[in-house]
Amino acid sequence: xxxxxxxxxxxxxxxxxxxxxxxxxxxxVNVFAIGSVLLSFAWVxxxxxxxxxxSGTHLEHYFTWIQSGAxxxxxxxxxxxxxxxxxxxxxxVGSLIHIYAIGYMAHEGGxxxxxxxLNLFMFxxxxxxxxxxxxxxxxxxxxxxxxxxxxxxxxxxxQFATNAGNKAFIVNRIGDFGFSLAMFLIFVNxxxxxxxxxxxxxPGMSEATLTTIGLLLLVGACGKSAxxxxxxxxxxxxxxxxxxxxxxxxxxxxxxxxxMTARSWVIYTHAPxxxxxxxxxxxxxxxxxxxxxxxxNDIKKVFAYSTVSQLGYMFIGVGSGAFGAGIFHVVxxxxxxxxxFLGAGSVIHALAGEQDMRNMGGLRSKIPIxxxxxxxxxxxxxxxxxxxxxxxxxxxxxAAYEKTPWIYWLxxxxxxxxxxxxxxxxxxxxxxxxxxxxxxxxxxxxMWIPLxxxxxxxxxxxxxPVPEFLREVFHAPPEGPANYTLMGISVAxxxxxxxxxxxxxxxxxxxxxxxxxRVGIFYKLxxxxxxxxxxxxxxxxxxxxxxxxxLLWKVVDVSGxxxxxxxxxxxxxxxxxxxxxxxxxxxxxxxxxxxFGSVMLIVAMGLAExxxx
Amino acid sequence: MDLILFLIFxxxxxxxxxxxxxxxxxxxxAVSLIGVMGSLAILYLLLGAEFIAAAQVIVYAGAVMVLFVxxxxxxxxxxxxxxxxxxxxxxxGVPLLIALLGLLAFLARHMYQPETMVHFGGFQGGSAQAVxxxxxxxxxxxxEVTSILILIAIIGAVVLARKELD
Amino acid sequence: xxxxxxxxxxxxxxxxALFAIGVAGFLFRRNIITVFMSIELMLNxxxxxxxxxxxxxxxxxxxxxxxFVMVVAAAExxxxxxxxxxxxxxxxTLNIDEMDSMKD
Numbered sequence: 001x002x003x004x005x006x007x008x009x010x011x012x013x014x015x016x017x018x019x020x021x022x023x024x025x026x027x028x029v030n031v032f033a034i035g036s037v038l039l040s041f042a043w044v045x046x047x048x049x050x051x052x053x054x055s056g057t058h059l060e061h062y063f064t065w066i067q068s069g070a071x072x073x074x075x076x077x078x079x080x081x082x083x084x085x086x087x088x089x090x091x092x093v094g095s096l097i098h099i100y101a102i103g104y105m106a107h108e109g110g111x112x113x114x115x116x117x118l119n120l121f122m123f124x125x126x127x128x129x130x131x132x133x134x135x136x137x138x139x140x141x142x143x144x145x146x147x148x149x150x151x152x153x154x155x156x157x158x159q160f161a162t163n164a165g166n167k168a169f170i171v172n173r174i175g176d177f178g179f180s181l182a183m184f185l186i187f188v189n190x191x192x193x194x195x196x197x198x199x200x201x202x203p204g205m206s207e208a209t210l211t212t213i214g215l216l217l218l219v220g221a222c223g224k225s226a227x228x229x230x231x232x233x234x235x236x237x238x239x240x241x242x243x244x245x246x247x248x249x250x251x252x253x254x255x256x257x258x259x260m261t262a263r264s265w266v267i268y269t270h271a272p273x274x275x276x277x278x279x280x281x282x283x284x285x286x287x288x289x290x291x292x293x294x295x296x297n298d299i300k301k302v303f304a305y306s307t308v309s310q311l312g313y314m315f316i317g318v319g320s321g322a323f324g325a326g327i328f329h330v331v332x333x334x335x336x337x338x339x340x341f342l343g344a345g346s347v348i349h350a351l352a353g354e355q356d357m358r359n360m361g362g363l364r365s366k367i368p369i370x371x372x373x374x375x376x377x378x379x380x381x382x383x384x385x386x387x388x389x390x391x392x393x394x395x396x397x398x399a400a401y402e403k404t405p406w407i408y409w410l411x412x413x414x415x416x417x418x419x420x421x422x423x424x425x426x427x428x429x430x431x432x433x434x435x436x437x438x439x440x441x442x443x444x445x446x447m448w449i450p451l452x453x454x455x456x457x458x459x460x461x462x463x464x465p466v467p468e469f470l471r472e473v474f475h476a477p478p479e480g481p482a483n484y485t486l487m488g489i490s491v492a493x494x495x496x497x498x499x500x501x502x503x504x505x506x507x508x509x510x511x512x513x514x515x516x517x518r519v520g521i522f523y524k525l526x527x528x529x530x531x532x533x534x535x536x537x538x539x540x541x542x543x544x545x546x547x548x549x550x551l552l553w554k555v556v557d558v559s560g561x562x563x564x565x566x567x568x569x570x571x572x573x574x575x576x577x578x579x580x581x582x583x584x585x586x587x588x589x590x591x592x593x594x595x596f597g598s599v600m601l602i603v604a605m606g607l608a609e610x611x612x613x
Numbered sequence: 614m615d616l617i618l619f620l621i622f623x624x625x626x627x628x629x630x631x632x633x634x635x636x637x638x639x640x641x642x643a644v645s646l647i648g649v650m651g652s653l654a655i656l657y658l659l660l661g662a663e664f665i666a667a668a669q670v671i672v673y674a675g676a677v678m679v680l681f682v683x684x685x686x687x688x689x690x691x692x693x694x695x696x697x698x699x700x701x702x703x704x705x706g707v708p709l710l711i712a713l714l715g716l717l718a719f720l721a722r723h724m725y726q727p728e729t730m731v732h733f734g735g736f737q738g739g740s741a742q743a744v745x746x747x748x749x750x751x752x753x754x755x756x757e758v759t760s761i762l763i764l765i766a767i768i769g770a771v772v773l774a775r776k777e778l779d
Numbered sequence: 780x781x782x783x784x785x786x787x788x789x790x791x792x793x794x795x796a797l798f799a800i801g802v803a804g805f806l807f808r809r810n811i812i813t814v815f816m817s818i819e820l821m822l823n824x825x826x827x828x829x830x831x832x833x834x835x836x837x838x839x840x841x842x843x844x845x846x847f848v849m850v851v852a853a854a855e856x857x858x859x860x861x862x863x864x865x866x867x868x869x870x871x872t873l874n875i876d877e878m879d880s881m882k883d
Contacts, residue, residue, distance in 0.1 A: 585879030591805055595709045602716050619785045623793050630797050630820055634804035639812045646816050649797070653823055660790070660834045665842050665849075669826075672849055677819070677856045684860045685812055688867055706806045710799055717795035721788050729835045730784040738839045744846065747839050752847075759850045766854035773861035 003047065003060050003077040006087065007126035009040040013119035021112025033115035034098050037122055041091035047079070048088070054081050055472060057196070059132055066135075070191055078132035078195070081473045085327060085466060086129040086259055089334050093251045094122055096450040100342050101243035103447035104349060114154060114241070121147035125252050129259065133194040134183050137260065141179070141224065144253045145172045151248065152240040164236035171233040175223015182216035185209070199266040210267050214274030217264060218281070225257030225311045228285045232533055234308055238300040242345030245300060250307050250341050251334035258314045258330055262323045265474055269321070279319025279400065283407045283414070286312030288530075290417035294424070295516075295527040298355050299344045302425045306381070307337055309418060313396055316411060322399030323474045324467035329392040335461050336377040336389060339454035340422075343374035346447055347429060350440040357428040359436035366440040369448045371430050376455035378426050382419035383494040385487075391462035394487050401486055408486070412493045419497030427505035615659060615732050626652035637692045639685045643678060650674040661736030664744045790831040797824035811863055811875045815856070822852045 013036030021029050051058065057080040066073040079087075098118065105114055121144060128140025146169075153165030183193060189209055190198045202210065221227070226234040237249050248254070261268065261278065268275050286309045293305035310333050317326030348355055350367050364371045380389040393415060401408035434440075442448070471478070504511045516523045525531075582593070629648035636642045650673050657666035748756055801824060804817030826845040833841025867873060 587875050587878065588806055592705050592709065595713065595802060595806070596705060599709055599712050599716065602713075602720075606716070606720060615783045616785050617782065619789065623789075626793070627796060627800075630800040633813075633816055633820060634800055634808065639810055639816075642813050642816050646819060649820060650823060653827055656790070656793075656827060657830055659785070660830045662830045662833070662842050662845070665826075665830060665845050668846065668849060672853060673819075673823070677853050680856060680860060681812070681816065681819075684864065688812070688864070688873065706803075710803055710806070713802065714795060714799040717798070718792050721791035721795060729787040731787055731790065731831075731834060732783045732785070736834045736837060738837065739833075739842055743839050744842050747843050748846070751840075752843050755847055759847060759854075763850065763854050766857045770857045770861040773858070774864045 002043075003079060003130060004062060005043050006040050006047070006091070007123045007130065009036045009043070010119040010122035010126065012036055014116050014123060017112050017119065018116040021116055024112060026106070026111055029112045029115055030102055033119055034095070034102070036119055037091065037095045037098050040122070040126070041095050044087045044091050048084050051079070051084075054079070054084055056080065057132075059196070071187065073133060073135050073193060075136060076132035076194070077130040077136075079130065081470055082259075082262065082327065083129055085331060085470065087126070089331055090122070090125050090129060090252050093334050093338050093454075094125075094247060096453055097243050097247045097251070097338060097342065100246075100345075100447050100450040101241075103444045104243055104345055105241065108241070110154065114151075117147055117150045117154070118243075118247070121151065121248060121253075125256070128256055132196070133192075134186060134198075135193045137263075138176075138179065138183065141220075141256060141260075142176065144248070144256060145169060145176070145224070148172070148237070148248050148253055151244040152237045154240055154244065158239070160236075161239040164233070164239040168233040168237050171230050172223045175220045175230055178216045178219025178223070182213050182220065185213050185216065189213075195263065199264075202266045203270055205270075207271060207273075210271040211273050214264070214268050214271045215277060217260065217267070218274065218278055221257030221261050221315075222281070223257075224260075225254050225315070226308050227257075227281055227311060227315060228288060229532075231285065231289065231308045232536060235301050235304045235529070238298070238304050242300070242341055242348060245304070246338045246341035246345070249304065250337035254307060254311055255314070255330045255334070258311065258318060258326055261315070261318050262327055262474075265318075265323045268318075275319050275321065276404070277319070278315050279404060279407055282312040282315030282317075282319055283400075283410050284312070285309070286316065286414045287410055287417075290414045290421065291526050292529050293421040294417065295523060297357055299347065299357050299360075299425060299429065300341070300355060302357075302421060303337070303340050303344060306340075306418065306422065307333075309414065310337065310381070312414075313393060313411070316400050316407060317396035320396070320399040320403040320407070322396060322467075322476075324470040324476055325392065325395035325399055327470055328466040329396055331464070331466055332380070332388040332392040332458070332461050335454055336380040336458040339373060339377040339451060339458055340381070342447075342451055342454065343370050343377065346370040346443045346451065349443055349447070351436060351438045354436055354438060357425060360429045360434070361432040361436075362430070362434040363440055364430040366434075367442050369442060370451065373448070373451040373455040374426065374430075376458050378422050380458040380461075381422055382498060383415055383490060384498075385491060386462060387459050388457070388461035390491065392466075394490060395467060397490055398483060398486055401483070412490050415490055416493035416497040419494040420501045423498045423501035424505055427501060431506050619656065619659060619731075622652040622655045626656070640682065643681050643685060646681075647674050647678050650678065659733055660731060660739075661734070662739040664739060664741045667741075787831055787835055791828060794824045794828040794831065797821075797827070809874050809876060811866075811873050811878075814875060815859055815863070819852060819856065822848060 013032045016032045017024070017029055021032075024032075048054070057078050059076055059078045062075045062077070064072065065075045098115075101114070101118065105111055108114070124140045124143025124147060126140070128137055128144060131137040131140060149165045149169040152168050153162045155161045186198060187193055189205060190201050192198060223230045234249055234254070238245055240248075268278070289305045289308035289312065293302050293309065296302045296305065310329070314326045314329045314333070317323070317329055346367065347360070347363065347370060350363070350370070351360065354360065376387075380387040383390045383393045385391075397408055397411050397415075400411055467476075470476075504515065528534075582589075626649050629645040629652065632645035633642045633649065636645065650669060654666040654669045654674070657663075657669060798821055801817045801821035804820065805814055808814055808817065826848055829841040829845040829848070831841075833839065833845075863873075866878065870877065872878075
C-alpha cells in the first residue's frame with residue numbers, strides 16, 4: 001500500500017526547495033512545492049480507491065524506532081476510515097491553499113523558504129494523521145508546532161511576527177507537557193503506546209486512570225486546538241501570511257487536537273467525567289471567543305476568534321459522544337474557514353495590505369469573485385440550510401441536547417453570535433461606501449480558482465455522509481429520528497444574527513456605534529479580548545521572567561557558577577603570583593632552596609631509617 | 614702516629630677550606646684550595662688509597678687548579694666588590710648550614726656501630742693494580758663513557774672559549 | 780686512645796665539615812670563580828667520604844667511584860670555566876648577583 005509515500009512526497013519537496021530553492025526560479029519552486037502536495041493527494045486517492053470499502057485498520061510497520069526494555073515503539077502507519085477522512089481534508093485543502101499561495105506570495109521575499117516550510121508542515125501533519133501510536137502522533141504534533149512557529153514568524157524582520165511565533169510555540173509547549181504526562185501514564189498502565197494495544201486494553205482499566213489520562217490528553221488538545229485557557233496564541237498567529245492562517249490555523253493543525261481526542265474515543269467513552277469536561281470547555285470557549293469576535297476590527301482577527309469558537313463546537317461534539325459529528329464539523333470547517341481566510345487574503349491583496357475593516361467597504365462591485373465566494377462561506381458557517389455548516393453544526397447540537405441541554409442552549413446562542421459577527425465582517429467589507437485609499441483590483445486566477453472550488457465544497461459539503469461513514473470507527477449507534485424542532489431553533493438563531501448584522505451595519509450604520517456606546521463597559525471588555533493577554537502577562541509571564549532574571553540569572557548563574565569558575569581562575573592566579581617570587585633570577589637564593597630541600601630530605605631519610613630500626 | 618698525622622692534615626685541610634671561602638681575591642682562594650687537595654691526598658694515603666692519592670695530586674691539584682689559576686689570570690679578576698644582596702640567603706643560609714653540618718655529623722657518629730678503626734696499611738686493596746683491574750672489568754662501561762665525556766668537554770670548552778670569527 | 784688508630788667516623792665528620800664549608804662558600808660568595816672553587820671543595824669532601832667507606836667495607840669500589848668523580852669534576856671545570864669566559868665577555872662582570880636575566 002506504500003502509505004509512507006503520502007508524507008514523504010511533501011518532505012522531498014521541502015528538502016529540494018529548502019536546499020536548492022534559493023537558486024531556483026519561482027516556477028521551478030512552484031513545481032516542486034505544488035507538485036509534491038498534488039502527488040500526495042493523488043496517492044491518497046489511489047490508496048483509498050484501492051482499499052475500496054475500508055473496514056477496520058490497515059497497518060504498515062516500517063522499522064522499530066525505539067527498543068528499550070519494555071518500551072518498544074515502531075514506526076507504524078495505519079489507515080482506517082477516520083484517517084481516510086483526515087487525509088483527504090489535509091491533502092485536498094492543502095493542495096488548494098498551496099496553489100493559492102503562488103499568487104499571494106508572488107511579491108514577497110523568501111518565496112522558496114515559504115514553500116519549503118509549507119511542505120514541511122504537510123509532512124508533519126500527515127505523519128500525525130497516519131501515526132498508529134501516540135508517540136508517532138506526537139512526533140507529528142511537535143513538528144506541526146515547529147512549522148507553525150516558523151511560518152508565523154515568516155516575516156522575521158517584524159518584531160510582532162517573531163513575538164507571535166514565540167507565543168504560539170510556548171503556549172503549545174504547555175499543552176504538550178500535558179500530552180507527555182498522558183503518554184507516560186498510558187505507558188505505565190498499558191505497557192505500550194500503540195493505538196491498537198491501548199484501545200483493546202482500555203475498557204479493563206480503572207475509571208480514575210482513564211479519566212486522568214483523558215484530562216491530560218485534553219490539556220494537550222487545548223494547547224494545539226486553541227481552547228480555553230490556551231487559546232491566546234491563535235489571534236496573534238495572524239501575523240503570518242494569510243495562506244498560513246488558512247492552512248494551519250483553520251483547516252489542519254488546529255484540528256489535530258480534535259482528531260487526537262476522537263482517535264482516543266475508547267478512553268473517553270469509559271471516562272464520562274473527562275467527556276463532560278471536554279463538552280463544557282468546548283461550549284465555554286465557543287461562547288467566549290464569539291463574544292470577542294463581535295468587536296474586532298481586523299478582518300483576520302475576526303476569523304481567528306471564529307476559528308477558536310468553531311473549534312469549541314467540535315469539542316462539544318466530541319464531548320457529547322458524537323465523535324462522528326465532531327469530525328464532520330472538522331471537514332466542513334476546513335472548507336468554509338479556509339475559504340474565509342483565503343478570501344480575506346484576496347481582499348488584503350486587493351487593497352495592498354490593508355487589514356482594518358474600518359478602511360474597507362463597498363468592495364462588492366470591485367472584487368466580485370472574492371465577494372461571491374466569501375458569501376458562500378459566510379452562509380455556510382452561519383448554519384443556513386442546506387449548506388454544509390448547517391448539517392455539521394446541527395449534528396453536534398442535537399447530540400449536545402441529548403446529553404446536557406444547557407450546552408445546547410448556549411450553543412444555539414453562540415450560533416446566533418457567529419452569524420452576527422461573520423455577517424458584520426461581510427457587510428463592513430463589501431457593502432456601503434469604500435472608506436479607504438487604495439485601488440482595489442481583483443485577484444489573479446491562480447488565487448480565485450481555489451476560492452471557487454472551496455466555495456462549491458462549502459455549499460455542497462453537507463451532503464458528504466461523514467458521520468455515517470465514521471459510524472463503524474466509533475461503534476456509534478445509528479442516528480435517531482431528526483428532531484426538527486431543534487433544527488428550526490438553531491436555524492432561526494442564525495437568521496436572527498444575520499438580520500441584526502444587516503440592521504446595524506447595512507441599513508443604519510450609525511446604529512452600531514450608538515449601541516456600542518450604550519453598552520459601554522461590555523464593549524470595552526470585549527474589544528480588549530477581556531484583557532486575557534494582559535492578565536497572563538502580569539500573573540504568569542512577568543513573575544517567571546523576573547524570577548529567572550533576578551534569581552536564576554543574577555544569583556545562580558552570575559554569582560554562583562561564573563563566580564566559581566572565575567574564582568578558581570583568580571585563586572590560581574593569586575597562588576601563582578605568590579609562587580613566582582621564587583624565580584628571582586638570583587642563583588644564590590636558588591642554591592639556598594636546594595640546600596633547604598636536601599636538609600629536609602636528610603631528615604626524612606634519617607627518620608625513616610630510625611623508624612625502621 | 615696515624616692519629617697525629619690525621620689531626621695535623623685534617624686541621625690544615627679545614628683551615629685551607631675556610632680560607633678558600635673567606636679570602637676576597639680569587640687567587641688566594643685558588644692557592645688555599647690547592648692546600649686542601651694536598652692534605653686530602655695525605656688522608657687518602659692513610660686510608661690505603663694510594664692510586665687515588667696520586668691521581669688527586671696529579672689531576673686535581675696539578676691540572677684542574679692550574680686551569681683555575683690560568684682563567685683567573687686571564688679574566689684579570691680583581692678583589693670582590695660587595696654589590697647586590699639576596700634576602701633568602703641572608704635569612705636561611707646560616708641556619709641551614711648549621712642544620713646540615715649537625716645532621717651529617719650526628720649521622721656519621723651514630724650510624725656505624727661498632728666503629729671501624731683506621732690505621733695505615735689496614736686496607737691493601739687500593740693499589741694501582743687493584744684499581745686498574747676493577748676499572749677494566751667491573752667498571753668498563755663507565756670508563757669508556759667517561760672517555761667520551763672528556764672528549765665532549767674538550768670540544769665544548771674549545772667552542773665556547775674561542776674568538777668570534779668576523 | 781692508641782696513637783696508630785683513627786676512628787672512621789672522624790673522617791666522615793671531616794668530610795661533612797668540608798662539605799658544609801663548601802656550601803657556605805657557594806651561598807655567600809659573589810665572585811663566580813670563587814663559587815666554582817667551592818663546588819670543587821664539595822666534590823673533594825665527597826671523595827674523602829667515598830674512600831672512607833671503601834676502607835670500612837674493605838672493597839675497592841669506593842676508590843673507583845672517587846676516580847670517576849675526579850674525572851667528571853675535571854671535565855666540568857673545563858666546560859664551566861669556558862662558560863664563565865663567555866659570560867664575562869658578554870657582561871664584563873664576575874658578580875653572580877648580576878647574572879639574573881632568568882628573573883621575570
